[in-house]
Amino acid sequence: MVLPPNPTTNADETRGDPAQVPRRQLEQRHIQMIAVAGTVGTALFLGSGQALSGGGPVGALLAYALVGSVAYASLCSVGEMTSLAPIPGSFAHYAHRWVDEATGFALGWIYFFTNAVTIPAEIAGAELLISYWNVNPRPYIVLILGVICLVNIFGVRYFGEVEFWLSIVKLTMIAILILISIVIDLGGAPDHRRRGFQYWKDPGPFAAGVPDGYQVLGFMSAVVQSAAAFQGIEISAIAASEAVSPRRNVAIAMKRVSVRICVFYITGIFVAGLVVPSNDPQLLQPAGNITHSNGTIERTVNASPFVIGMQNSGFGTSVVSIINAGVLSSAISAGNSFLFSGSRILYGLALRGQAPACLAKLNTRTGTSIPAVLFTSAFGFLAFLDIKNETFQWFYNMAAVGQLITWSVINFTYLRFYQGMAVQKRPRADLKYWNRLQPWLALWGLFGCIVCIFFGGYPIFLGFHKVDRPFIISYVIPSVFLIVLIGWRHLHQTQMISAAQMDFETNIPSVEDTETPEKVPSGFWAKLAYRLI
Structure with a gap:
């Protein structure tokens, strides 16, 4: 017997008005490409240099593996919930519906903040990349910000198409960089120097700057950056409310994500640690000129360990310039995503009455909340703060901590969802996507996030770093999240929703309403493309 839903859980983004429902215009190819590469940006291509210099090659690899496993657990959790309820607001609404109103409010705003500050981070990264060509990057930055704003205003169809093609560029470039790095490591570069695991021995597997006796903790300095690299990997769940056959497409994306994490993220940081020493002075430094002993001047690119490895091994500036342009396209794509x-997420908050009502107005022509897009894009102008690399690092580190908080709440929400489904005797096996390893994955994801957040500022506890930026980034943001959550709960007297009263039906579209017959591809190439994307 299913008890009536708790009255506090009936708030729904759509409010029963079809005009308030975003249009379902994202196809399978859009969802799959957005899922795997939509938010791959400068945090991977540039920020991996920060992870490498902070944690060393082994420390960075461990950090990426740890955060990758947490990201996978979080994706499995949100994927299963989305398979039941592909609705606007995504996991912020799930927390509102299956935990309590205060949790949904706090999660929605922390996730909005996480995405909003990442936009200027990507733009600041793009500025670093554009400066390689020794031009004034500011006019180009204004152009980039204007383009991504217009793409989002024109509607989800244009967003999906732009992200599809840019994601193909990104995935192709990642594959090329991994292959080139392997060639460099094996001695096939112009300098013909075989590196092997040389940099694992000198300057060492962990960061050289960590005091004696604490080297094993070196990888913790790379954890925050790793979270930034994986940030937004759950975007397919957010896009589900605007996708054709959302349940089927999200299920396909979730089933393929583990392979993509291993190939593109963990393999990427592994080969980066083979071709660049962790104490290379160019890592995450501004572009500039290097004057060689023979008097020649070489232009250097910023931060990316892949490109630094190519430069150090004798590749010409034309090749480096092409790769730099590819990384720039990834920054534009990630900012767009x-x-x-x-x-x-801001639109969903507005529909639940937790943000200004004007942000909930959909344009009838594009199916997009233009006020929400404009308000979010305004954060991009923070990139014009004239503090260069500090802008890039500050924004990304803040966003990374916000991402860890988001994942922890997603996994906690799933544990409540799992309990509610069990108590109400609703079989999870009937869902389009469910994971046999649950709820253990969610427990690991929650535990991993808490550990990463708590120890993210470990230099403070060890006493060899002054309490400034690490303290602010690592602990003030989680404190703000808790204050917002407790404050809303106190002001509105909300309570945790019991498992028996969880609402799994109200305003959730049925399978018949959302799913279309699956088109089976014919021909070798069509089937190959279907399997890959």
């Missing part, structure tokens, strides 16, 4: 995610 974070603007999409942030504006959609």
Whole structure:
């Protein structure tokens, strides 16, 4: 017997008005590409240099493996919930519906903040990349911000198409960089020097700057950056409310994500640690000129360990320039995706009465909340703060901590969802996507996030770092999250929703309403493309 839903859980983004429902225009190819590469940006290509210099090659690899496992657990959790309820607001609404109103409010705003500050981070990264060509990057930055804003205003169809093609560029470039790095490591570069695991021995597997006796903790300095690299990997769940056959497409994306994490993230940081020493002075430094002993001047690119490895091994500037342009396209794509995610979460908050009502107005022509897009895109102008690399690192580190908080709440929400489904005797096996390893994955994801957040500022506890930026980034943001959550709960007297009263039906579209017959591809190439994307 299913008890009536708790009255506090009936708030729904759509309010029963079809005009308030975003249009379902994202196809399977859009969802799959957005899921795997939509938010791959400068945090991976540039920020991996910060992880490498902070944690060393082994420390960075361990950090990426740890955060990758947590990201996978979080994706499995949100994927299963989305398979039941592909609705606007995504996991912020799930927390509102299956935990309590205060948790949904706090999660929605922390996730909006996480995406909003990542937009200027991507733009600041793009500025670093553009400066390689020795031009004034500011006019180009204004152009980039304007383009991604217009793409989101024109509607989800244009967003999906732009992200599809840019994601193909990103995935192709990642594959090329991994292959080139392997060639460099094996001695096939122009300098013909075989490196092997040389940099694992000198300067060492962990960061050289960590005091004696604490080297094993070196990888913790790379954890925050690793979270930034994986940030937004759950975007497919947010896009589900605007996708054709959302349940089927999200299920496909979730089933393929583990392979993609291993190939593109963990393999990427592994080969980066083989071709660049962790104490290379170019890591995460501004572009500039290097004058060689023979008087020649070489232009250096910023931060990316892949490109630094190519430069150090004798590749010409033309090749480096092409790779730099590819990394720049990834920054534009990621900024576009974070603007999409942030504006959609803000739209869901507005529909639940937790943000200004004007942000909930959908444009009838594009199916997009233009006020939400404009408000979110305004954060991009923070990139014009004239503090160069500090802008890039500050924004990304803040966003990374916000991402860890988001994942922890997603996994906690799933544990409540799992309990509610069991108590109400609703079989999870009937869902389009469910994971046999649950709820253990969610427990690991929650535990991993808490550990990463708590020890993210470990230099403070060890006493060899002054309490400034690490303290602010690592512990003030979680404190603000808790204050917002407790404050809303106190002001509105909300209570935790019991498992028996959880609402799994109200305003959730049925399978018949959302799913279309699956088109089976014919021909070798069509089937190959279907399997890959």
